[in-house]
Amino acid sequence: MIVPIRLNPVAPKAYDIVIDSLPKLDFDTKVAIVTNPTVAALHLERVMASIEAPQIEVVEVPDGEEYKNMDTLLSILDSLFEKRFDRKSLLIALGGGVIGDMTGFAASIYQRGIDFIQIPTTLLSQVDASVGGKTGVNNRFGKNLIGSFYQPKAVYIDPDFLKTLPEREYAAGIAEIVKMAVMFDAEFFDFLEESDLKSPDNVERMIARSVSLKAEVVNMDEKEAGIRAVLNYGHTFGHVVENETSYSRYLHGEAVAIGMVMANMLAVELGLLSEEEAERVRRLLERNSLPTRYRIEDGEEFYEHFFLDKKSMNGKIKFILPGGSIGSHRIVEDLPKDVVMKVLDKMAGA
Amino acid sequence: MIVPIRLNPVAPKAYDIVIDSLPKLDFDTKVAIVTNPTVAALHLERVMASIEAPQIEVVEVPDGEEYKNMDTLLSILDSLFEKRFDRKSLLIALGGGVIGDMTGFAASIYQRGIDFIQIPTTLLSQVDASVGGKTGVNNRFGKNLIGSFYQPKAVYIDPDFLKTLPEREYAAGIAEIVKMAVMFDAEFFDFLEESDLKSPDNVERMIARSVSLKAEVVNMDEKEAGIRAVLNYGHTFGHVVENETSYSRYLHGEAVAIGMVMANMLAVELGLLSEEEAERVRRLLERNSLPTRYRIEDGEEFYEHFFLDKKSMNGKIKFILPGGSIGSHRIVEDLPKDVVMKVLDKMAGA
Numbered sequence: 252m253i254v255p256i257r258l259n260p261v262a263p264k265a266y267d268i269v270i271d272s273l274p275k276l277d278f279d280t281k282v283a284i285v286t287n288p289t290v291a292a293l294h295l296e297r298v299m300a301s302i303e304a305p306q307i308e309v310v311e312v313p314d315g316e317e318y319k320n321m322d323t324l325l326s327i328l329d330s331l332f333e334k335r336f337d338r339k340s341l342l343i344a345l346g347g348g349v350i351g352d353m354t355g356f357a358a359s360i361y362q363r364g365i366d367f368i369q370i371p372t373t374l375l376s377q378v379d380a381s382v383g384g385k386t387g388v389n390n391r392f393g394k395n396l397i398g399s400f401y402q403p404k405a406v407y408i409d410p411d412f413l414k415t416l417p418e419r420e421y422a423a424g425i426a427e428i429v430k431m432a433v434m435f436d437a438e439f440f441d442f443l444e445e446s447d448l449k450s451p452d453n454v455e456r457m458i459a460r461s462v463s464l465k466a467e468v469v470n471m472d473e474k475e476a477g478i479r480a481v482l483n484y485g486h487t488f489g490h491v492v493e494n495e496t497s498y499s500r501y502l503h504g505e506a507v508a509i510g511m512v513m514a515n516m517l518a519v520e521l522g523l524l525s526e527e528e529a530e531r532v533r534r535l536l537e538r539n540s541l542p543t544r545y546r547i548e549d550g551e552e553f554y555e556h557f558f559l560d561k562k563s564m565n566g567k568i569k570f571i572l573p574g575g576s577i578g579s580h581r582i583v584e585d586l587p588k589d590v591v592m593k594v595l596d597k598m599a600g601a
Numbered sequence: 602m603i604v605p606i607r608l609n610p611v612a613p614k615a616y617d618i619v620i621d622s623l624p625k626l627d628f629d630t631k632v633a634i635v636t637n638p639t640v641a642a643l644h645l646e647r648v649m650a651s652i653e654a655p656q657i658e659v660v661e662v663p664d665g666e667e668y669k670n671m672d673t674l675l676s677i678l679d680s681l682f683e684k685r686f687d688r689k690s691l692l693i694a695l696g697g698g699v700i701g702d703m704t705g706f707a708a709s710i711y712q713r714g715i716d717f718i719q720i721p722t723t724l725l726s727q728v729d730a731s732v733g734g735k736t737g738v739n740n741r742f743g744k745n746l747i748g749s750f751y752q753p754k755a756v757y758i759d760p761d762f763l764k765t766l767p768e769r770e771y772a773a774g775i776a777e778i779v780k781m782a783v784m785f786d787a788e789f790f791d792f793l794e795e796s797d798l799k800s801p802d803n804v805e806r807m808i809a810r811s812v813s814l815k816a817e818v819v820n821m822d823e824k825e826a827g828i829r830a831v832l833n834y835g836h837t838f839g840h841v842v843e844n845e846t847s848y849s850r851y852l853h854g855e856a857v858a859i860g861m862v863m864a865n866m867l868a869v870e871l872g873l874l875s876e877e878e879a880e881r882v883r884r885l886l887e888r889n890s891l892p893t894r895y896r897i898e899d900g901e902e903f904y905e906h907f908f909l910d911k912k913s914m915n916g917k918i919k920f921i922l923p924g925g926s927i928g929s930h931r932i933v934e935d936l937p938k939d940v941v942m943k944v945l946d947k948m949a950g951a
Contacts, residue, residue, distance in 0.1 A: 252809050254618040254816045256732075258752070258823050268604040325671060332742040337915040360710070362911045363737060363748045364824075382606075387713060392682040398713045399749065402608070459602050466604045473608050474714075561712050565687040 264473075268382060268406040268466065270459050273297070273370065276407075278304040281336055285327060285354040286345040287314040290372055293415050298345055298370065308334050312353065316498055319349045319389050321397065327357045341366045341404075347373035347420075348380030348503070352395070355386030359401035369403045372412040374424025375504050378431075378461040381406050383469040383479075393559055394490065400474055408462065410454050418540065421449075423504025425539045426485070428457055430511060431464045433532060434484050434571075437578025439464075444535055481580045483562065484571040485511035491556040492545055501542065508541035517594045518572040521583070528577050550595040554588065614823075618732060618756040618816065620809050623647070623720065626757075628654040631686055635677060635704040636695040637664040640722055643765050648695055648720065658684050662703065666848055669699045669739050671747065677707045691716045691754075697723035697770075698730030698853070702745070705736030709751035719753045722762040724774025725854050728781075728811040731756050733819040733829075743909050744840065750824055758812065760804050768890065771799075773854025775889045776835070778807055780861060781814045783882055784834050784921075787928025789814075794885055831930045833912065834921040835861035841906040842895055851892065858891035867944045868922040871933070878927050900945035904938065 282304040286295060288311055299307065310330045312323050331340070344354035344367060351369050358367035371381035387398020413421065425448060432440035439460050446453045465482065472479040489510025493501060501509070512533055518524035533543050547553050557568045567584055568591070574581035632654040636645060638661055649657065660680045662673050681690070694704030694717060701719050708717035721731035737748020763771065775798060782790035789810050796803045815832065822829040839860025843851060851859070862883055868874035883893050897903050907918045917934055918941070924931035 252620045252805075254620065254809070254812050256614070256616050256618060256752070256816055257820055258614045259821055264606070264608045266606050268606060270602045270604065321671075321675060328740075328747060332740070332746065338911065339915060356710075360706075360747050360749055362746055363735065363750055385713065390678075390682070396682065396712055397678060397710050399710055400713055402606070455602075459604070462604050466606055470607055471609055561688065565689060 264402050266403065266405050268408060268462055270408045270410070270455065270462065272411060273301050273407055273409040276302050276368075278302070278341055280304065281306045281308070281334070281340040282343060283308040283310050283331060283334070283336065283340065284343045284345050285310045285312065285350060285357070287312055287350060289314045290346040290350070294345065294372055294412060298343075302343075304341075306334075312350070316349055316389070316503075319353060321388055321390065324353055324357055324388050327353065328361055331357075331361055336361070336365070338362045338365055341368065343368045343370060344381075344403075345370045345372065346376070347371065348376040351376050351380050352386050352398070353388060355384070355401050355403065356388060356398050359386055359399040364401070366404045367401075369406040371406070371408060373416055374413055374421050374458075375427055376424075377408045377410075377413075378424060378458055379427040379465065379482075381408070382462055382465045384473065393561060394493075396561055402473075408458060410451065410458060413454065419502065420504075422540045423502040426504035426508040426511070426536065426541055428461045429532065429535055429539075430482070430484050430507060431461045433511065433573060433577050434481050434580040435464050435468075435578065436460070437576070440531075440535075440577050444531070448539065480562070480569060480582060481571055483569075484580065485509075485514055487557065487560065487562070487568065487570055488513040490560050491553055494556055494559060495548075495553070505542050508536045508543060509545045512536070512543045513545075513594065513598060514570065514572055516597060517570060517591065520590065520594055521572070523575055523581055523583075524573045525576070528573070531577065545598065547595055547598040550592055550599050553595050554591060614752050616753065616755050618758060618812055620758045620760070620805065620812065622761060623651050623757055623759040626652050626718075628652070628691055630654065631656045631658070631684070631690040632693060633658040633660050633681060633684070633686065633690070634693045634695050635660045635662065635700060635707070637662055637700060639664045640696040640700070644695065644722055644762060648693075652693075654691075656684075662700070666699055666739070666853075669703060671738055671740065674703055674707055674738050677703065678711055681707075681711055686711070686715070688712045688715055691718065693718045693720060694731075694753075695720045695722065696726070697721065698726040701726050701730050702736050702748070703738060705734070705751050705753065706738060706748050709736055709749040714751070716754045717751075719756040721756070721758060723766055724763055724771050724808075725777055726774075727758045727760075727763075728774060728808055729777040729815065729832075731758070732812055732815045734823065743911060744843075746911055752823075758808060760801065760808060763804065769852065770854075772890045773852040776854035776858040776861070776886065776891055778811045779882065779885055779889075780832070780834050780857060781811045783861065783923060783927050784831050784930040785814050785818075785928065786810070787926070790881075790885075790927050794881070798889065830912070830919060830932060831921055833919075834930065835859075835864055837907065837910065837912070837918065837920055838863040840910050841903055844906055844909060845898075845903070855892050858886045858893060859895045862886070862893045863895075863944065863948060864920065864922055866947060867920060867941065870940065870944055871922070873925055873931055873933075874923045875926070878923070881927065895948065897945055897948040900942055900949050903945050904941060 384402035387395035734752035
């Protein structure tokens with residue numbers, strides 16, 4: 252006998268990303284703001300003043316990627332249990348990508364799932380990490396290997412938070428914006444080349460365009476069965492760079508900048524990008540104080556490290572490359588090792 | 602500016618529950634069978650013989666509810682990483698409810714979610730735990746407090762597994778079947794009263810009816826926003842009994858049997874069930890070797906313990922009761938404490 256399970260279709264998940272000054276937020280449930288001491292010192296007072304709720308708790312976790320692990324995650328859950336948070340309670344992620352990824356993951360497994368809201372405070376999390384519902388923590392096997400797809404109820408992106416952001420972190424955010432332009436929008440790339448990316452109007456425009464592009468991709472392919480993989484441009488190489496330098500030399504966005512330059516070298520090799528356009532990307536990154544050079548010590552070892560990435564655990568490396576020119580993309584699989592090694596060997600001399 | 606996220610509606614989650622001899626299963630991905638030594642000794646050989654896959658791993662976890670925690674869960678994930686399982690790999694839960702709940706939870710967070718299949722081997726997990734996608738682990742604050750809603754790709758219910766099941770565990774499964782009948786189906790209740798519940802034909806019929814009823818409920822309300830809460834009949838009281846006896850005196854199904862008798866006393870008090878029908882339920886449970894009496898030491902304390910349940914963490918107790926007679930249900934909230942205490946005080950003299 253067969254009993255069919257045909258779950259009632261629910262309304263498609265829908266929510267808004269608001270790019271504006273943080274509005275007044277009014278909740279009728281318990282709220283916990285998850286943040287770290289650095290962000291709290293800068294922004295907590297203002298955020299607290301914007302929120303009305305019957306009970307507001309603050310859950311602080313240590314600042315830094317090295318604390319993005321299950322221990323920290325379980326400590327967040329414990330705080331919520333101790334404060335008797337129930338299934339209607341709400342979490343607010345106040346911080347960068349690490350805070351957002353962990354808060355979303357905690358929300359997804361606390362009592363089988365409660366609501367959460369993103370208030371990203373770094374450029375990188377405003378244009379990338381806070382959009383799309385990827386949550387997770389790292390473990391000794393790699394980055395974001397434990398987690399879930401879990402969408403927030405809303406994302407509030409307030410460019411004002413960026414005024415206190417260190418320049419290096421600001422630049423790291425630019426890298427993800429350049430990524431979106433190279434993959435999807437040649438005009439946007441022109442704009443990035445020609446504009447002062449620190450003037451408030453341009454900042455808001457750049458965030459809005461980046462978020463819109465990412466939202467389109469996520470709307471089409473939430474769980475990365477297809478086109479969402481394009482957002483990993485620069486990341487296949489970048490993850491290896493991060494790993495080889497123990498996640499301590501480069502910020503994530505910096506490693507992605509290096510990774511895009513490497514990916515472009517491969518694209519040039521395959522005839523998918525002209526030397527000139529590759530050079531334009533490199534110049535744009537450098538003008539924004541991003542690193543573009545990385546000396547590979549051992550090409551063979553670098554190649555082996557591709558397989559530590561969860562996208563390559565099946566033994567195949569998925570390269571995301573420009574698809575002929577800036578503003579287009581192509582996913583290349585099953586590339587012969589010697590073609591890749593040719594590029595890696597060039598970097599060994601870089 | 603507002604960027605809308607409107608995720609593409611995916612096809613509603615659909616899969617089959619197959620009640621039959623375990624069929625041949627053929628996979629083109631890595632497979633890990635998660636089980637415990639007790640189940641492995643009885644059934645692993647047969648299950649392995651039914652499965653074709655390029656690579657089959659066995660992940661054993663210790664047997665028992667006391668190991669249903671994050672430590673065990675993380676050890677399952679570690680095994681998968683060590684064996685380089687990727688996002689296409691598949692988990693198979695082979696065992697009772699503890700194995701099913703943990704395997705489902707592990708599948709839901711391994712690399713943000715991989716497929717899993719349920720092969721339940723106890724009566725309780727065949728008729729209840731394996732159906733509906735609730736996953737989770739316990740922690741020091743209570744049962745199933747960390748977890749997710751995550752549906753399997755298929756459930757294979759083979760009544761043959763029950764031949765080696767200890768009688769006490771078999772009876773515990775009957776309790777959840779009686780629950781379904783009392784809440785939803787008076788004719789099914791008659792059948793349970795009149796039939797030999799150990800003859801193979803009746804066993805299969807009883808499983809099929811129970812699973813069908815549960816599937817209907819889950820199809821309507823996957824995430825327990827409404828009617829799915831009815832499945833907690835007997836559980837509100839039962840959880841307190843389990844907690845007061847440190848989860849060691851009673852099997853879950855036994856505590857549910859006691860809990861149903863308590864819920865029925867409350868229902869009689871509220872005029873929602875006749876004394877005669879309450880007595881019929883008690884007799885059916887006793888005829889199936891289930892406990893129906895529990896001496897409450899301290900009524901006030903018992904009442905306080907209701908609030909440890911995640912359903913009552915918001916300070917309200919949700920009682921699930923018959924809705925006038927056997928075969929019907931009613932959710933009662935905001936009951937005055939003195940009405941509940943009257944029933945609890947009766948049990949203190951029981």
